[in-house]
Amino acid sequence: MKILVTGGAGFIGSAVVRRAVADGLSVVNLDALTYAASLENVAGVADSPLYSFEHADIRDRAALDRIFATHAPDAVMHLAAESHVDRSIDGPGDFIETNITGTYNLLEAARAYWQKAGKPEGFRFHHISTDEVYGSLPADPSVMFTEETGYDPRSPYSASKASSDHLVRAWGETYGLPVVLTNCSNNYGPYHFPEKLIPVTILNALAGKPLPIYGDGSNIRDWLYVEDHADALLLVLQKGALGRSYNIGGENERTNLELVRTICGILDELRPGPAPYADLITFVTDRPGHDARYAIDATRIREELGWRPSVTVEEGLRRTVQWYLDNESWWRPLQERSGVGQRLGVAL
Template sequence: MKLLVTGGAGFIGSAVVRRAIAAGHAVVNVDALTYAANPANLDAVASNGRYAFEHVDIRDRAALDRVFAAHEPDAVMHLAAESHVDRSIDGPAAFIDTNITGTYTLLEAARSYWGGSRDRAGRDFRFHHISTDEVFGTLGETGKFTETTPYAPNSPYSASKAASDHLARAWGETYGLPVVLSNCSNNYGPYHFPEKLIPVVILNALAGREIPVYGQGINVRDWLYVEDHAEALLTVVTKGRIGESYNIGGDAEATNIEIVRRICALMDEMDPAGAPRERLITFVKDRPGHDLRYAIDASKIRAELGWRPSVTLDEGLKRTVAWYLENRPWWQAIQERGYKLERLGLKAAG
């Protein structure tokens, strides 16, 4: 199968590209190479004859039409998005532009490609729209998100992703575009751009800097190892039923403070510093509109497609810490470009 992957130089996208190439698929990576994208994420596959890169913004319809015509993909896996909640609080416009307008433009390009000729209209083509559990809002102490949970986004980021989900579904219902959707829980693992919780904790702990924890650290997330997610996404794009959505979770709930303490303990074990890293934990002002808890019910994808996570949270965190310790040039290059692990998302809070 030839896959057109948008955002393939990003964290999750690059994991999908690497896994797809390893599974024997051909991949066309469409990426605008914005701040969180990193071509180094794809060094392992860059010279593979089944891999192609197109430096294209998904808002550029003419460029997308050219890419579709040149490569004739069998499926689209749409991962390109602005994804950091804190950044969306400070600057929501980019999220509206990329996540909503960009998705609309890509859907229209895919619709034109798929239905533009008699030959293509009869092909087994599909458009896989990849999203987040954050579109469902927040949970209390009990319950889990299912595929039928009402949408209730609470941040500019999650609202923009909710809108893109609705666009994808509507293009399936109105125009017959063969759409399948998935919503995932919090990803973590190698190649994670250092602005999200886990890489920030690792790098601050390594440098002996304060480790910021929002509020009291009681917010709960379901943690999904990125390689497991990549495998799930390839399962959905190849086997998922058209018109359906699938929730993908790691079955690994933990509070933020639990995650931070586990990482500190791993750092003390794997890179001793002479004093416990927990001393660096600093509770800071909470994020505006911070959702209390996310949890995924992934029974549908297990029952229908046979996928389940294979990496436990303990094993995934150990692998992740080891990767950052063993791949210092990767994150040092990001820091040298000017990224200093600064706190974002406080403008709305004054």
């Protein structure tokens, strides 16, 4: 199988690329190499005969047509997206153009290629999305997102991803394009770009800087180790039912404050400082429209495909902290990129 992976130099996309090549699958990595991407993320597979790279933007339809014609993929895994909520508050235009218009262009290029090839039965278009399209949940642990939960996005980012989900379903229904969709909870792990909560916490702590927590830190997220997610995505691509969506969760709900304190405890053990790292925790003004809780009910993928996460949040955080301690040469240059280390998403 040859897979066209969009956004394969990003955080989740690169995990998919690395796993797919390790599994013996051919991969074409299509990435525009915007600020959050790095080819260092896939350096370990770059010399494999199973891997090839295309520097292109999903907003460029002509480039997409050329790539489909050149590589003739058996499947598409669409991960390319603008994904940082805070940046979407400050600059929603990029999110509309990439997540909506880019997805439209990719769907049309895939449809044209699929039709010209005679609509091969095995072709798949796998759209990877987020649980943030569902909105916010109450604190009640019995209430979770299922695949039937209505969409209620609250930020420009989640609204743009909800729009892309609707486009993919429409292309499946209207044109018969063989699609599958997944919606995941918060990912973390190696190669996580240093503007998200977990890498910010690790790197600020190492630098002795404040550890910013929005509001009172009570917002709850379900944390999914990125390599578990990559396994689930490849399973859905190959075994998921056409037209079906699958929620992928980590079964690891934590408040933001609990998460940061756990990271501080791990750092106290692995890289002791002059004082406990938790002393650096600082509460800052909350983000506009900050959803209170996300939680995934992953019953469908567990019962239909036999998948469930293999890594607890404590184990995954320990692996992640150790990875950042061991890979300063990766994260140090990324801290110089635009917006990294600045408070974003406060515009009203």
